[in-house]
Amino acid sequence: MYFAEFTLPGTMELVNELVIHAASEAIATQFAQEYASHWEFELFALTVATEQQVRFCRLTGNAVAIA
Structure with a gap:
């Protein structure tokens, strides 16, 4: 499983996170x-x-599984 963090474009402001099961x-x-x-x-x-x-x-519902 991987943990992804996302920012607003051009900033360091974190806006979302997601666990990805791949x-x-x-x-x-x-x-x-x-x-x-x-x-x-x-x-x-x-x-x-x-x-x-x-x-x-x-x-929090921020997990996704990918086949």
């Missing part, structure tokens, strides 16, 4: 970039998700 980092990166483009965000960081991040994002 088979590889490449797939997670592609999904995160498409998600950012759709919402007019910039992908700030993509890291391996910690247990705490996974639990938090599941509670």
Whole structure:
């Protein structure tokens, strides 16, 4: 699982975060970039998700699984 953080374009202001369950980092990166483009965000960081991040994002509904 990967943890993606998104910012407003041209800023360092974090506006969203998402846990992505994907088979590889490449797939997670592609999904995160498409998600950012759709919402007019910039992908700030993509890291391996910690247990705490996974639990938090599941509670807030910010988790997605990719086949």
